[in-house]
Amino acid sequence: MPAIARTSTAARHLRASHSPSVSRAWTVDCVSDYSAFLALEHTWNGLADRAGIAHPFLRHEWVRAWWDAFGRHARLHILVVRTDGEVTAIAPFMRDTAVMYGVPVRRVRLIHNDHTPRIDLIVASDAADACRAVWRALRHDSEPWDVLLLGQLPHDSPTRTTFSSCAVGDGCSTGIWKSSDSPYLPLAGTWEQYHAGLSAKFRSNLRNRMSRASRLGEPALEVLTDRDAIRDACDEAWRLESSGWKEQTGTAIVSDPEVHDFYTRLIERGTEAGWLQLLFLTVGGRRIATSYGACFHRRLFLFKTGYDPDYATCSPFKLLTYLAIRDAYARGLCEVDFLGESEPWKREWTSAARGHDWLFIFADTLRARLLHSIKFQWVPEFKRWRA
Numbered sequence: 001m002p003a004i005a006r007t008s009t010a011a012r013h014l015r016a017s018h019s020p021s022v023s024r025a026w027t028v029d030c031v032s033d034y035s036a037f038l039a040l041e042h043t044w045n046g047l048a049d050r051a052g053i054a055h056p057f058l059r060h061e062w063v064r065a066w067w068d069a070f071g072r073h074a075r076l077h078i079l080v081v082r083t084d085g086e087v088t089a090i091a092p093f094m095r096d097t098a099v100m101y102g103v104p105v106r107r108v109r110l111i112h113n114d115h116t117p118r119i120d121l122i123v124a125s126d127a128a129d130a131c132r133a134v135w136r137a138l139r140h141d142s143e144p145w146d147v148l149l150l151g152q153l154p155h156d157s158p159t160r161t162t163f164s165s166c167a168v169g170d171g172c173s174t175g176i177w178k179s180s181d182s183p184y185l186p187l188a189g190t191w192e193q194y195h196a197g198l199s200a201k202f203r204s205n206l207r208n209r210m211s212r213a214s215r216l217g218e219p220a221l222e223v224l225t226d227r228d229a230i231r232d233a234c235d236e237a238w239r240l241e242s243s244g245w246k247e248q249t250g251t252a253i254v255s256d257p258e259v260h261d262f263y264t265r266l267i268e269r270g271t272e273a274g275w276l277q278l279l280f281l282t283v284g285g286r287r288i289a290t291s292y293g294a295c296f297h298r299r300l301f302l303f304k305t306g307y308d309p310d311y312a313t314c315s316p317f318k319l320l321t322y323l324a325i326r327d328a329y330a331r332g333l334c335e336v337d338f339l340g341e342s343e344p345w346k347r348e349w350t351s352a353a354r355g356h357d358w359l360f361i362f363a364d365t366l367r368a369r370l371l372h373s374i375k376f377q378w379v380p381e382f383k384r385w386r387a
Helices: 034-039 041-051 060-073 127-139 158-169 191-197 200-214 227-241 245-249 257-273 309-314 316-330 366-386
Strands: 010-015 023-031 075-083 086-100 103-110 147-154 173-186 219-224 276-283 286-296 299-307 335-337 353-362
Touching (some): 086 127, 086 366, 127 158, 147 158, 158 173, 158 353, 173 366, 191 316, 200 219, 200 309, 219 227, 219 316, 227 257, 227 299, 257 276, 257 286, 286 309, 309 316, 316 335, 353 366
Parallel strands (some): 103 147, 299 335
Antiparallel strands (some): 023 075, 147 353, 173 335, 219 276
């Protein structure tokens, strides 16, 4: 096992889920050293596989790329849960400081920002017991915290309910902030059946856009999976991704050195792991739209999209999406996940969406209780008053 910094340890016996007569020993160790985090890779990804996590955003290579790009102002605080010596859960936390409503706060939070669409604890079994073990380790940590932030949890995650229950039981205040509903398309039936089920108006619009693009050259989907090919195509993808409003608002990959670093590292780690792709819509061989893609567990995830505004009348990304879905059906995938917010262009393709929530837990202190009141009582009341 990797060397682990024991900054906090919690151990207790819990009743086994498979036999009420057998007790099991639970321990929680804290990984705060970067080299120990790297050494966890095999155990981490093996646990994610056992947990059946069907997206790449909790893979070690994703979290490592994120930490290397964005983690300079935080400290690792990864909690590793063992049951009878076997790793059964990992809580990918970090520690940092922030200011909430003018008040400095010490935070423990999941390792993510806007560039991680979905995150949670990694739990292979006994989810409620594992969450309770993590909570006790945090609650009794020798280094205090003001706010525990579990952001971008899937709405149906047991982490949310178990942590909320534990926190309230220990006298802490909690609050839920509703985040994005991310559209996704289950690939049921055949492509022909799905296409026929789209509205007549939408199919007509697709034909019109495809006809416009065809006058300029044959539209085609290009999918790159080889690392060297993706490296060579990066500048063109980033040019397309930064075109138009993203460049103007500073949200493009090339607009921020840390963001650029993250997606560059993601190419290296994601292609090595075998799930990262780069998609292009080409017209007559010219690339006019792009999307990062992750093909994982028979699911296609689309993120960091963009297109050349010179071809706006063709709706390039609509055509890329059309061809990507058709290709996903042809490859026998089971889902296309659009991630992010529930934007109108995504809802044209599907009505299904996954909800996400942010769980805020405030320590049982005067300052933390004040922050809870400001965020979840005073500010909402003020907004209602202004409306």
